[in-house]
Amino acid sequence: MQTKTRRSMIIIAIANGLLLFGYGLSLPFFTIYLISQRGLTSSMAGLVIALAGLSRCVSSGISGELADVFGRKTVMVWGLFSQIVAMFALGLCIELKVQVGWMLACYFLTTFLGAFFRPASNAWVTDNTTPKERVEAFGIIRIGLNIGWALGPAAGGFLVRYSYSMAFFFTALLYAVTILYLNRQVQDNHTPCKSRKPSFVSALLSLKDSRLAKICFYVVVITAVNSQLVVGLSIHCKQYLHMPEYYIGWFFTINGLVVVFLQYWATRLMAKIRLSTAMFIGCALYAVGFGSVGFFDGFTLIALGVFLAGLGELIVSPGEQTLVSNIASRETRGRYLGMLMVFYNLGSAAGFFGAGLLSDYVAPHYLPGPWLIVGAAALLAGWGFWRMRRSLTDEEDGKTNVPVPIKKDTITLN
Template sequence: MPRSSAEPLTITPESRTILFVTVFIHLLGFGIIIPLLPYYAETYGATGITVGLLTTSFSFCQFLFAPVWGRLSDCIGRRPVLVASLLVTGISYLIYAAAHSLAVLFLSRMLAGVAGAVLSTAQAYVADTTTTENRTKGMGLIGAAFGMGFIFGPAIGGILSRWGFAAPAYASAGLALAAAGFAWVRLPESLPAGVRAEAAARRAGRTGFREAFSRPVAGTVLGLFFVATLCFSGMEAILALFTQRHYAWGPHQIGYLFAYVGVVAALMQAGIVGALVRRFGERALVRAGLFLMGAAFVTAGLAPPLAIFLLVMGAIAVASGLLTPSLSGLISIATPPDEQGGILGIYQSLGSLARAVGPFLGGLLFDVVSPGAPLWMAGAVLWLAALAAARLPRREQAERVLSRSTS
């Protein structure tokens, strides 16, 4: 029998701190180069469509390979997959820094997408080392590391870009390689050998998209995560144009806005969501997050006075802080220990697909319908998702589903 998800491997708090630092360092490097990518690509004659394809190529490769890495981590352990992903990411940044054409830039972004398994593997590590009661809190810490990387990364990238576009890429490569070395030396393996053997013998390659969606808990969570990420990424894509149109904002103001949203979301995930999930449970937080985000999107689409707009953006950050760790915690609670990597890989894979499609849909609605249309439409979809979230089980019900599936 596989180890129960309620019986995590004994890992010291220091190990989870090491995991947090590893994820933060990785995402700091990611945050350094991503805002500069359009400007770098333009030096090689890229158009707006080409820049969009660069982003999409990364997301598409991550969509294809995240489940593969996840299943591999179930069979050989989390640490080797995490380290390998960081090493390949570092190499992709070195290629990015040495690029001399658009083709090489595409190669670097596609390689980074292939290696994009850090987040799902880190989530699987958390699942291995937490009880079901603490699972969502642990997922929140990973989300906080993600947010903090995107808060500080763009600022560092802006400073380093004074020495050319290659300098931020070399810094990102150094951070990724340093994170790989740090994880290899300091991070203990979280998945017991017995569970790895079970995964290799019985489940390797078995958990695909069709099977994942056929499961009552996992299928609902995956659908809600895809919809929420689709709506959020569509908002992100048009936010700069929207604020330029209605508030005469430029790059500096939108940068401050993203930092503000990131700080609020990180604070929610780092501490507040743990207390809330103990009081109300994951299902209630998911429904509240979807409803609040939908209401905030609709209000923002009306282009209210600036002070109201800033409050609404704060509400979006709060909603994201409620929603993201609650969904990842709930799907993990309902997944057997020897399938955590595979299921969480599929989970992140769908997020990548949503981030590839959402910006296109947001831009299309912005151009064809009106500047507020992407926000109004997303708000309506999120409200429908909040109604669909009534199908989600409470944590205790999810644990019973898992118990039946592993008995």
């Protein structure tokens, strides 16, 4: 990767890191807040988080379309500005202890608006890299994200011991800082498609590309697995193992530190093998890491499971983004990456809801049961990604350094 390109990726990685640091201060602890402070059951709290995740599915598709039509930076900035307002309102609802319905309405709005940034950001990364550079580029973004993820929940775990609302106010403040940073540092080289109007029906029709549809399905499965870190592990450790919140925050931090320190080496490994092979390895690591959690009751061994799952994440996340970028045409990058985020958020919603159900109906009978189910799902996703090699060219699957030819879009742009 050229020095100029790497510098651009570092800039957008810092922006992503600031956002995830702010996210980590507050939102991972919202499930615990609903259960411990508002009296919701685990399954009800999981349903709330799942419904919020479904709202992100809709906004992810909208973001991808708008990013193609109006520009990447415009969507990133205005999406963040709207989320700041919603996040501040959510903090006020918690501070004033308003009726649960109003608080959840603000939470749903916050999560809906929060999905606007990533599809536009990923499209910006794709615009500024070649197919050969994308695994490394998305790896750099992951490092930025996970520096934020490593620091945010650790700080948030201590902050929520004193005030849940203050955590959300600080999140809004960090999002405002990110807007100022983006305005000063990021230039958008994308030429908006003036002749094309946003068409969300056409975005859904992009799934006529069977390869995109398959990738999105496997992403749903592996993202449901990954989401257990936020909801499933929190409920497991708090409700069944009676661990304090700051222990749970440290699990999030361990997950983030894995990517911060090992993402570079994972990227080097992925450059030497097919993307489909790398994705299988990543899913297998998820299976071993999360599949073992239910058998442990101490911090150290659970942290080991989180570490192994983190190794899987640092392979799977840049891999899935690179696969989708490589099969998309120049005109549909935002749309394809938006659809990826639709199914990413659908997987998160399914994982959040499933975590609550497994905690209420499986764990009381056999504590390792939920985690064995999660491990099996990870292996299913890995098998699917492995089979994808049959429908990918060598270039798309990352086997050679030959640039992927620009393909004509077979899906209508209108």
